[in-house]
Structures are given as C-alpha cells and as structure tokens.
C-alpha cells in the first residue's frame with residue numbers, strides 16, 4: 155500500500171479526444187542501440203517527416219535529457235554533495251535504470267497527451283526497456299510501445315565516433331562505456347530492426363513511418 159497518500163487524478167479531456175484533435179494516435183517509438191549507431195539521426199528524420207505530415211511528435215534525446223531531467227551529480231553540485239549524489243545520474247547500471255525509468259514515465263505522459271513520442275537512448279538493459287514497455291502498454295494500449303533496434307556493429311559505431319567517446323573509452327577515460335566496458339543487451343523481439351550500417355537514415359526513417367502506418371497510428375494523415 156502506498157503510504158504517501160498520493161491519489162491518481164483522472165483527466166477531464168480524454169486521450170481519445172486529444173487524438174481526435176490530432177488526427178493520429180499516440181505512441182512511443184523507442185530507439186535503442188550503441189552510442190553512434192544512428193538513433194538520434196534516424197529519430198530526427200522521423201520527427202521531421204511526421205511534422206511535415208501535420209503530426210504532433212516530439213523527440214526525447216539522450217544527451218539533452220541528461221542536461222535537464224536527468225543531470226549528472228557534477229551538474230547538481232551547486233545543490234550540495236548529498237543532494238547531487240542522491241539525485242544525479244551517471245552510467246552505472248542502477249543509474250541507467252533510473253534514467254530509463256524516469257524517461258519512460260515522461261514518455262507515458264506524452265502518449266496520454268496523444269503525441270507520437272520518439273526517444274533516443276542507449277537503454278542497454280533489456281529489463282529497463284521491458285519495464286517501460288509494460289508501463290506504457292498497461293496504462294495505454296498493447297501497440298503503444300514500438301521498440302526500434304538501431305543495429306550497427308560496434309566496429310562501425312567506433313569508426314563513426316562523432317564525439318570522440320570511443321577513443322576516450324578505449325583509453326580508459328570513460329568508465330562503464332557501452333560496448334567497451336559495459337554490455338549492450340540487444341532486443342530479442344523488437345517491433346523494428348533497422349540495419350544502420352547498410353542503409354541511409356532516410357531509408358531507415360521510411361521503414362519506421364511505414365510501420366506506424368501499418369499499425370494504424372498515422373492512417374488519417376499519411
């Protein structure tokens with residue numbers, strides 16, 4: 155039993171009413187994969203295409219969310235060490251778990267607002283992604299969580315290395331780096347499996363849009 159006496163409050167405007175206004179359904183399109191696999195690039199193309207179609211979409215992106223909702227302990231230093239340690243997030247497994255849990259809660263709110271919510275996080279642990287899936291689908295509908303595995307071999311991501319992070323990780327300057335000193339647990343049955351080393355971001359984005367159309371999320375606008 156929740157001893158905090160916090161009670162869920164029903165909304166006056168329903169999700170269905172918001173979706174009717176939008177002329178499309180809400181959902182979460184959850185991009186996952188190694189750093190540098192192309193999550194942000196593909197998600198941004200999808201976002202742009204959805205915007206062109208007149209959809210209400212929004213992209214929650216790893217780097218940006220870690221500057222705002224989920225800052226590192228160092229970013230919270232001005233609040234004092236105890237606070238920063240308690241609420242700041244790094245990349246240890248329990249930090250990533252909390253990062254993904256909070257993002258999942260935000261994504262679930264966006265879906266209930268009838269929005270197509272795109273997320274681009276490494277989200278390396280299956281259990282964390284599955285927890286978001288069950289939160290989103292239990293509060294919403296069975297097809298509300300679309301897991302998109304952006305698949306590029308580690309060698310390809312490392313060769314791309316746009317932020318120079320792999321180089322630093324190889325030099326031992328970044329602990330817990332996914333693919334180098336931390337694991338990546340590939341999705342076992344994602345809704346979509348994108349081959350990012352073989353196809354362009356535009357082609358991959360078209361695969362996402364085709365899927366959204368196939369399951370009836372954007373029929374009325376595409």
Ligand SMILES: Nc1ncnc2c1ncn2[C@@H]1O[C@H](COP(=O)(O)OS(=O)(=O)O)[C@@H](OP(=O)(O)O)[C@H]1O
Nearest residue numbers: 189190216245250253275276277278329330331332
């Ligand atoms: N240790 C470690 N491992 C992986 N990635 C790291 C790490 N440290 C910093 N970065 C940078 O932070 C981005 C990943 O943040 P996420 O919030 O997506 O990570 S996670 O979902 O909590 O695993 C990730 O962004 P992308 O490159 O866009 O994936 C990196 O730029």
Ligand SMILES: Nc1ncnc2c1ncn2[C@@H]1O[C@H](COP(=O)(O)OP(=O)(O)O)[C@@H](O)[C@H]1O
Nearest residue numbers: 189190191192193194195314316350353354355
């Ligand atoms: N399908 C693709 N083919 C070739 N290069 C790509 C592709 N997708 C992304 N890139 C390039 O790979 C790098 C990493 O992409 P990014 O979207 O930042 O990855 P992530 O968000 O997964 O870290 C960028 O330089 C980007 O231009």
